[in-house]
Amino acid sequence: MIRSTQFRVRLIGGSSISIGFGVEAMSIDIWDVTNDLLCPYEFRGFSYGAGTPIAVSLRGPWNDFRTRVPMGCAEFGGLARFATVFVMDKSVNALIIEPLQGFPVEVAPFETGWTLGFGIGAGGGTLVRLFPPIRASEAWWPHNVN
Numbered sequence: 001m002i003r004s005t006q007f008r009v010r011l012i013g014g015s016s017i018s019i020g021f022g023v024e025a026m027s028i029d030i031w032d033v034t035n036d037l038l039c040p041y042e043f044r045g046f047s048y049g050a051g052t053p054i055a056v057s058l059r060g061p062w063n064d065f066r067t068r069v070p071m072g073c074a075e076f077g078g079l080a081r082f083a084t085v086f087v088m089d090k091s092v093n094a095l096i097i098e099p100l101q102g103f104p105v106e107v108a109p110f111e112t113g114w115t116l117g118f119g120i121g122a123g124g125g126t127l128v129r130l131f132p133p134i135r136a137s138e139a140w141w142p143h144n145v146n
Contacts, residue, residue, distance in 0.1 A: 003070030003071055003072055004033070005067045007030055007064075007066070008062040009029065009062070009095070010028065011026060012040070013027050013058060014056070017053065018049060018054075018055075020048065022049070023044075023047070024046065026057070028041050028042075028043065029139075030073045037074075039074050039133050040131065041128060043080050045123050046123050048121060049121020051117060051118050052119055054117065055115055055116060055117030056116045056117065058112075068102075071099070075102060078098050080095065081095075081098075081123070084119075086112075086115045086117070086118060086119060086120075088116070093112055094109065
């Protein structure tokens with residue numbers, strides 16, 4: 001497999017429960033466009049902010065990003081941080097992934113889908129790969145790439 005520096009990331013779904021301090025969960029896909037491989041990840045963490053006590057985000061568009069050194073899509077596990085300001089279909093988000101085996105990657109802006117709720121917050125946690133890479137062209141909904 002050829003390692004790549006060009007990737008795409010997309011929010012599959014997310015939720016938060018917060019009253020000042022909160023817990024966050026997000027499912028994201030990272031797509032290695034060079035090798036047509038897709039890796040689903042899950043983010044779990046804590047946040048601090050203000051807004052509706054419960055928020056749910058829906059599947060969003062692909063966001064392009066680059067890495068400083070060539071990597072595989074299976075190597076993004078580690079720490080992650082995010083920041084957001086959101087009101088329904090309008091949001092400004094940033095995602096920083098800090099892989100254990102590489103340099104930090106910033107995805108800003110990080111476009112997500114509709115969010116049911118409103119608020120402002122920032123947080124951090126762990127990003128864990130759910131299973132080995134799969135062929136992106138063969139992935140089923142909601143992980144399909146088209």
